């Protein structure tokens with residue numbers, strides 16, 4: 001049995017499918033399905049990419065984190081006009097809605113596009129068009145977390161924030177730093193400006209580097225949620241802090257195994273994080289690139305001995321939905337659990353003698 005594809009009873013698969021879910025850590029550019037990559041590469045005459053579905057899937061097999069970044073940068077070259085971005089949003093939203101994801105905070109990296117000369121209106125116009133079309137078609141709601149690759153420096157973060165604020169979309173609700181995990185301290189000023197503009201602070205930290213990056217995200221960037229954060233377990237004082245504050249961690253098990261952030265022959269720390277009393281949510285990161293989706297992450301979590309409904313509730317609680325919306329989704333999760341318990345009971349046998 002592979003940790004990526006655990007064996008799960010049919011009743012648990014049914015429960016996972018029935019649970020209303022939220023996704024808090026999924027990258028738009030990392031959500032490009034192989035078929036859409038081929039379609040966009042052909043439409044925009046992008047050379048040097050794999051030419052068949054099979055070849056794209058092989059290309060998505062990463063050796064390590066830097067290789068993953070290289071593939072990612074090559075794949076985004078296929079996105080050119082507003083229609084391309086809208087198509088990517090709709091395809092991503094369709095995949096989420098099919099898994100009963102009701103609400104997603106989707107990470108988008110404007111700098112990947114603006115830096116190669118794509119006009120901001122193509123990007124943001126496409127995001128908005130796709131988002132609205134997805135909501136009309138499937139009822140799924142999307143909000144954006146604008147991200148920049150930290151290894152390109154603070155200036156890249158400033159340009160990203162300028163573009164976001166100039167465009168002024170209400171659907172952009174958070175600010176994020178990702179990419180290769182460099183020191184977070186130099187981003188204090190740009191995160192301060194983002195927070196002053198009303199954006200939530202949701203940086204990646206503690207994915208491939210240790211607790212110092214997480215402390216920095218907390219103290220210097222004002223993090224309201226941490227992307228990954230799994231390396232907090234290296235520092236007991238940090239674990240205590242995260243437990244006391246219930247500062248949520250966006251955890252993405254398959255991603256960690258695929259990039260090598262957690263060695264493939266080691267157990268994932270997700271159960272240890274929950275055992276420590278931390279507020280942990282379950283997410284898919286870059287689903288087609290890691291051969292997963294949110295449903296599979298729930299199956300993986302079940303394989304690690306965890307309870308799907310508890311993780312679904314944590315996702316809702318750690319989201320930026322308003323309180324009434326959170327309560328409505330939690331009530332739905334509770335109802336799904338009750339009816340799954342009812343259907344799991346053996347049927348009554350009324351003709352058996354009583355007493």
Ligand SMILES: [Zn+2]
Nearest residue numbers: 178204227285
């Ligand atoms: Zn991420």
